[in-house]
């Protein structure tokens with residue numbers, strides 16, 4: 001019987017009915033302390049430290065503080081120090097603040113080559129779906145589950161349904177994977193993928209490089225999906241080859257990985273088709289990622305919505321965002337620009353943004369910053385001189401971390417500030433209380449920084 | 462976790478769709494390394510701004526897609542610490558639903574109409590074993606997976622149950638099932 005990729009990976013990891021073996025458990029400072037405490041209380045250890053890896057990212061400062069003990073914010077310092085102490089006590093490898101391998105957990109996994117096709121990967125963070133870009137089954141878990149994986153290397157998991165979204169055609173010039181996933185969520189809604197492992201397929205996906213595939217899988221959770229995945233191919237294999245965690249016998253591994261893609265004739269619980277060539281650069285206007293329009297559109301009118309509940313939600317969002325229906329998106333002017341987060345902070349994202357800002361100046365009304373996804377991304381970017389391009393244009397160039405994606409460190413929006421952000425969530429207060437977030441691609445964010453308002457990157461020069 | 466078979470009492474209502482975990486427990490409160498004490502920060506911004514009022518009743522009736530967003534288990538911890546023992550909604554985000562069942566906070570799915578009826582009744586009784594919500598407007602059924610129900614009714618934590626099955630994990634690992642993926646301690 002033909003199987004889809006999810007079924008193959010699930011089947012290979014089922015220890016018993018509903019109990020799944022985990023090949024890689026990634027840990028960070030925010031969702032792990034209570035799990036370690038639980039282990040200690042029960043007198044349990046970590047079953048497979050060799051399948052576990054930790055880093056500090058969520059509330060590490062990006063101002064050049066290079067050791068946990070130097071973090072100014074007391075609670076952040078306690079959390080990072082607690083992680084370091086727990087990892088030492090339980091024998092878990094860690095790349096904490098100060099390590100040249102430190103960075104956002106979903107950036108460093110792939111970068112170190114520990115994210116590989118066919119694996120099951122979990123982390124106490126919903127954007128773990130990012131790793132599915134390699135043809136892995138990867139998803140976020142809660143702290144009780146973190147403790148469960150530590151103690152047993154397994155996870156009790158209800159088998160999700162499967163969905164395939166096939167993208168025909170090719171993305172147009174200036175249109176990026178970020179736009180593709182925002183457009184998809186806009187169409188399906190923030191709950192449209194709930195309960196499903198989603199496979200992204202079709203020519204528009206196959207022609208993408210790994211960073212774009214990661215951006216798409218990353219935001220699966222914004223569509224409510226359990227996991228996002230993309231079939232591994234030559235692009236994937238070449239990306240993994242030579243990285244520190246890559247398999248010793250690489251050819252044998254590749255031979256195994258070639259078996260993973262969905263078989264011809266395999267079925268899914270739900271199939272959706274999208275014409276990629278019809279997708280435009282997107283900008284969110286509201287307070288969830290499904291509230292999104294093409295940059296050439298205007299702010300939608302809630303009165304046009306049928307259900308009273310939807311209307312009320314949209315009205316609330318517009319009040320919060322301080323936007324009027326009918327305003328062209330290209331007249332909306334941000335105060336801040338943030339290029340970073342596990343969605344769009346890889347070297348290729350930074351290159352795309354740098355190309356846009358090269359030789360130009362950030363508008364005087366805007367404060368703009370770039371936060372590389374990891375120390376390695378930062379080093380690579382500096383080796384290419386991207387930091388000079390950004391700084392020359394008036395951007396701040398920061399250390400690696402989650403930073404203003406969630407504003408747990410000092411990088412936050414002030415009340416009422418409007419931000420063009422390459423991150424993944426535009427919830428109320430996400431980037432700071434009262435802050436107004438518009439999600440966009442790196443190119444669109446960079447262009448908005450220069451112009452002082454959103455522009456259609458396709459005809460902007 | 463303590464066993465739950467019946468949750469009974471007054472109902473608090475939060476009539477909003479897509480309430481995300483950033484609202485339930487804003488990120489500035491995620492820095493604690495303890496598991497308790499999150500209740501006083503529940504819906505911090507909304508309550509402080511006077512946008513909503515919530516009584517710490519045993520039951521919360523919420524809108525569709527409740528608990529979307531981040532995987533933070535701090536959200537169910539905060540709801541539980543605040544005083545809620547059960548949440549009724551037309552739908553829940555996946556991770557949030559799972560997190561609730563892990564800590565013994567009962568998530569019950571009823572359709573919109575029945576949610577509204579329970580909210581209007583102001584009081585209800587949820588029976589986990591029978592899978593019913595009873596209020597002045599009638600008796601409504603909800604579904605809960607049998608293994609989740611077993612854990613809830615017996616107050617069992619997943620780890621204990623899985624470790625009872627430890628031999629199966631040993632067998633899986635020895636049979637080569639654990640050979641995929643990198644050795645993180647050796648890179």
Ligand code: SF4
Pocket residue numbers: 057058104105106125127341342343401402405406423424
């Ligand atoms: S960058 Fe943002 S979304 Fe990604 S892991 Fe960090 S906080 Fe979460």
